[in-house]
Amino acid sequence: MTTELGLQARPEEVARTRARFDLDRSPVAQLGGWALRAARFDFGESFLYNRPVGGLIRRAAGNTAVLAVAALAIATCLGIPLGIVTGSRRGALAGAIRAASLVCLSIPPLLTSLLLLFVASRTGWLPTGGMTSVEAVDAGWSAWMLDVARHLPLPALALALPLAATFERLQAQAMSETIHQPFVVAALARGATWRQLLIDHAWRASLRSMCAIYGLAIGALLSGSFVVEYVTAWPGLGRLMYEALRARDIYLVAGCAAMGGVFLAFGSLVSDLLLFAVDPRVREGQTA
Amino acid sequence: MKTAGRALLIAIVLVAVAAPWLAPNPPDRQFDSYLFAPPTRIHVGGEYGVYFYPMRLVSRLERRFEEERGRQVRVEWFGRRLLASSDEREPLLLLGADSYGRDIFSRLLYGSRASLGLAVLATLASMLFGAAIGSVAGFAGGTVDEALSRFSDFVLVLPAIYVVLALRAVMPLVLPPGQVFALLVGIFALVGWPIVARGVRGIVASEREREYVTAGRALGAGPLRLLAVHLLPATRGYLSTQATLLLPSFILAEATLSYVGLGFPNSVPTWGTMLYDASNVSLVVDAPWMLAPAAAIFLVVLAVNLFVQGSGHSPVQLEP
Numbered sequence: 001m002t003t004e005l006g007l008q009a010r011p012e013e014v015a016r017t018r019a020r021f022d023l024d025r026s027p028v029a030q031l032g033g034w035a036l037r038a039a040r041f042d043f044g045e046s047f048l049y050n051r052p053v054g055g056l057i058r059r060a061a062g063n064t065a066v067l068a069v070a071a072l073a074i075a076t077c078l079g080i081p082l083g084i085v086t087g088s089r090r091g092a093l094a095g096a097i098r099a100a101s102l103v104c105l106s107i108p109p110l111l112t113s114l115l116l117l118f119v120a121s122r123t124g125w126l127p128t129g130g131m132t133s134v135e136a137v138d139a140g141w142s143a144w145m146l147d148v149a150r151h152l153p154l155p156a157l158a159l160a161l162p163l164a165a166t167f168e169r170l171q172a173q174a175m176s177e178t179i180h181q182p183f184v185v186a187a188l189a190r191g192a193t194w195r196q197l198l199i200d201h202a203w204r205a206s207l208r209s210m211c212a213i214y215g216l217a218i219g220a221l222l223s224g225s226f227v228v229e230y231v232t233a234w235p236g237l238g239r240l241m242y243e244a245l246r247a248r249d250i251y252l253v254a255g256c257a258a259m260g261g262v263f264l265a266f267g268s269l270v271s272d273l274l275l276f277a278v279d280p281r282v283r284e285g286q287t288a
Numbered sequence: 289m290k291t292a293g294r295a296l297l298i299a300i301v302l303v304a305v306a307a308p309w310l311a312p313n314p315p316d317r318q319f320d321s322y323l324f325a326p327p328t329r330i331h332v333g334g335e336y337g338v339y340f341y342p343m344r345l346v347s348r349l350e351r352r353f354e355e356e357r358g359r360q361v362r363v364e365w366f367g368r369r370l371l372a373s374s375d376e377r378e379p380l381l382l383l384g385a386d387s388y389g390r391d392i393f394s395r396l397l398y399g400s401r402a403s404l405g406l407a408v409l410a411t412l413a414s415m416l417f418g419a420a421i422g423s424v425a426g427f428a429g430g431t432v433d434e435a436l437s438r439f440s441d442f443v444l445v446l447p448a449i450y451v452v453l454a455l456r457a458v459m460p461l462v463l464p465p466g467q468v469f470a471l472l473v474g475i476f477a478l479v480g481w482p483i484v485a486r487g488v489r490g491i492v493a494s495e496r497e498r499e500y501v502t503a504g505r506a507l508g509a510g511p512l513r514l515l516a517v518h519l520l521p522a523t524r525g526y527l528s529t530q531a532t533l534l535l536p537s538f539i540l541a542e543a544t545l546s547y548v549g550l551g552f553p554n555s556v557p558t559w560g561t562m563l564y565d566a567s568n569v570s571l572v573v574d575a576p577w578m579l580a581p582a583a584a585i586f587l588v589v590l591a592v593n594l595f596v597q598g599s600g601h602s603p604v605q606l607e608p
Contacts, residue, residue: 102590102593105593106586106593108589110543110544110547110585111585111586114567114579115579115582118573121573122573227449227544231547241453245453248458264447
């Protein structure tokens with residue numbers, strides 16, 4: 001109260017501010033009122049920014065979602081094909097990929113983002129930090145998009161590299177397990193080509209365990225994105241949460257936590273839907 | 289692969305233990321004329337055997353240093369320290385100096401004690417916690433199991449780093465290093481136990497149905513004895529794997545917290561506080577040796593990954 005109005009505030013001003021923050025009601029009523037509003041996704045007003053929490057969070061969550069989707073796409077495109085290779089064959093190529101993924105696995109997002117930032121500032125290939133440059137803010141919609149697209153690769157890559165390595169390892173493991181199953185041998189005996197065998201039979205069967213991982217990956221992306229957002233100054237949910245925690249802005253923290261929960265729930269929903277699409281057994285169970 | 293991982297881990301632990309002897313300089317000593325000095329190059333030969341040329345600051349603005357070729361400083365080795373400069377005023381900076389003119393190599397070695405010690409203690413604490421709760425849940429079954437399992441699932445689902453941040457942020461920000469250490473061990477244990485508890489619960493619950501447990505019970509063993517003597521040893525393999533997985537994540541958690549300014553104060557050398565020093569990109573561009581702690585963390589994680597992969601478990605480490 002004192003920090004809000006200063007030491008020499010007039011009594012009526014104090015009363016008005018007390019009413020604004022609901023401080024004139026009993027603690028139970030305060031909590032009840034907050035819970036009621038929170039259930040309608042109205043998390044009140046941030047002390048730190050003096051703005052409604054909802055708008056702040058919506059913007060930050062959008063930025064985090066862009067980052068997470070980009071990272072997930074990169075990780076999938078890199079990790080899964082490489083995992084199929086290492087899981088199904090031996091030799092120098094598979095060995096090299098395995099070694100590379102072991103190295104990537106050992107560089108967590110904190111280190112990848114620092115290293116990439118270092119490389120970027122050394123070479124000047126990519127802008128270091130932030131989501132937009134100063135000039136691009138007023139430059140119109142298409143220029144803004146282009147600018148964001150230029151800033152995106154660095155944090156997305158930092159987030160994606162360890163995840164891609166994880167995907168590669170898991171896919172390789174699932175692949176080498178399914179490739180020795182009787183049905184794959186049977187397909188080979190029927191005269192399926194190597195490509196058909198790998199993609200149509202072994203890979204489809206190994207997808208089951210990969211889908212389960214995607215649900216977990218969302219949680220990892222959320223955690224990882226905090227570090228990456230902090231290091232590369234990406235204005236996302238992790239950064240907002242950190243600022244809110246530092247400033248003890250409880251409404252904003254609660255809002256961020258709720259948004260994180262939404263992300264997690266969305267992740268497991270997507271993973272379940274993928275499982276439904278991939279595994280005929282799950283579908284059969286639903287109709288029967 | 290497993291042997292390589294194990295050897296690397298043992299080497300890292302030995303380095304941490306022997307840090308006071310291995311480090312050429314005290315970790316807090318500030319060499320005022322050596323801010324951002326590059327690594328010292330050691331030469332072999334000449335009348336001294338092992339020597340280096342002292343650094344001279346050429347331009348303070350550009351932070352440019354040059355070797356003073358005319359003078360050689362002898363390196364004492366296998367003395368009171370493994371390597372040390374024979375001249376007090378000419379420091380031996382194997383990995384250069386940081387923004388305060390402190391020896392990065394020495395800080396790295398001393399920092400490994402704080403970082404590793406914290407991670408080891410936190411791992412032990414979460415193992416103890418997790419094993420106790422998991423075994424009770426698995427052994428008791430029924431409502432107790434249900435309640436404990438749901439609770440640990442709940443903690444497990446939360447993104448760990450946010451929980452750590454939130455817990456740390458509600459505590460007083462500025463604390464003496466000893467209290468920070470204890471606090472972080474506590475917080476990490478609170479976040480780490482559910483993973484252990486879930487695995488232990490599964491093993492205990494399935495082992496409980498085996499004949500030898502029934503036999504033990506028939507011979508009159510009480511629940512405590514059954515748990516301690518017969519059931520917990522079955523979880524040993526699981527626990528050791530889990531410990532090796534938790535260890536690097538705690539090292540990383542310390543680094544992250546210190547990096548964002550919620551961990552140790554900057555005067556304490558840990559890998560996290562050293563990374564915090566390196567967080568200013570424009571400074572690091574010309575002084576890449578400031579990223580040395582990142583390499584150290586990488587080595588530890590790599591050693592653990594080699595070890596775990598070699599023993600046939602996939603390192604699924606989705607939480608940092």
